[in-house]
Amino acid sequence: MITCIGIACSPRRQGNTSLLLEHALEGAARGGARTELIALSDYSFMPCQGCNACSSDGECILKDDMQQIYQKLLAADRLILAAPIFSMNLNAQAKALIDRSQRFWSTKFILKRPVITDATARPKRAGIFLSTCGTAFPDMFDCAAKVVRYYFDMLEIKYEGGHFYWRIDAKGAIINHPTAFQEVFEAGRRLVSQG
Numbered sequence: 460m461i462t463c464i465g466i467a468c469s470p471r472r473q474g475n476t477s478l479l480l481e482h483a484l485e486g487a488a489r490g491g492a493r494t495e496l497i498a499l500s501d502y503s504f505m506p507c508q509g510c511n512a513c514s515s516d517g518e519c520i521l522k523d524d525m526q527q528i529y530q531k532l533l534a535a536d537r538l539i540l541a542a543p544i545f546s547m548n549l550n551a552q553a554k555a556l557i558d559r560s561q562r563f564w565s566t567k568f569i570l571k572r573p574v575i576t577d578a579t580a581r582p583k584r585a586g587i588f589l590s591t592c593g594t595a596f597p598d599m600f601d602c603a604a605k606v607v608r609y610y611f612d613m614l615e616i617k618y619e620g621g622h623f624y625w626r627i628d629a630k631g632a633i634i635n636h637p638t639a640f641q642e643v644f645e646a647g648r649r650l651v652s653q654g
């Protein structure tokens with residue numbers, strides 16, 4: 460059975476991106492995956508300190524809740540990352556998650572070792588990105604999507620695209636969107652059905 464994890468990066472419980480994630484994970488479950496929703500706000504971890512210790516062994520020396528998330532990231536076959544736009548980019552919690560994943564970047568690009576050591580024995584990893592923003596500026600998701608593509612590459616996860624919703628600002632405003640929940644449900648189902 461494929462394992463699909465969803466990471467909710469917004470600090471807002473039951474906020475727009477978390478609601479999207481719930482529907483996407485429902486789709487993944489309908490597609491036959493074992494799913495888990497990880498709310499980042501339940502975990503306490505420091506921002507990356509830039510010590511570069513991971514460049515010598517691919518490990519992070521900070522012993523906090525991120526150690527649990529590392530294990531989940533490594534074990535997952537599918538990843539759905541859900542994060543809102545704050546100040547034209549990913550919100551700080553999502554960025555902290557990515558910065559703290561520097562150990563995987565070091566593994567791949569400095570130590571030149573695979574992040575997933577048993578990749579041939581596992582389903583190919585793939586993921587999608589879900590986001591909302593308050594404004595209607597067409598390029599509002601450009602920076603965030605770029606960072607998430609970089610992140611997925613670091614994690615040896617094929618980026619299967621993003622689902623972005625503009626003019627969604629108040630908590631729960633996404634509920635009134637005519638197609639969003641159905642779209643991400645289908646995206647979640649598709650994600651676990653391929654490969």
Ligand SMILES: Cc1cc2nc3c(=O)[nH]c(=O)nc-3n(C[C@H](O)[C@H](O)[C@H](O)COP(=O)(O)O)c2cc1C
Nearest residue numbers: 469474475476543544545546547591592593594628
């Ligand atoms: C600190 C902060 C910064 C924000 N910056 C932007 C922004 O640069 N562009 C934008 O369109 N919306 C911005 N927003 C609006 C959020 O992207 C929007 O409310 C989103 O739907 C929140 O998702 P959530 O409910 O999952 O947290 C910002 C909101 C906050 C709280």
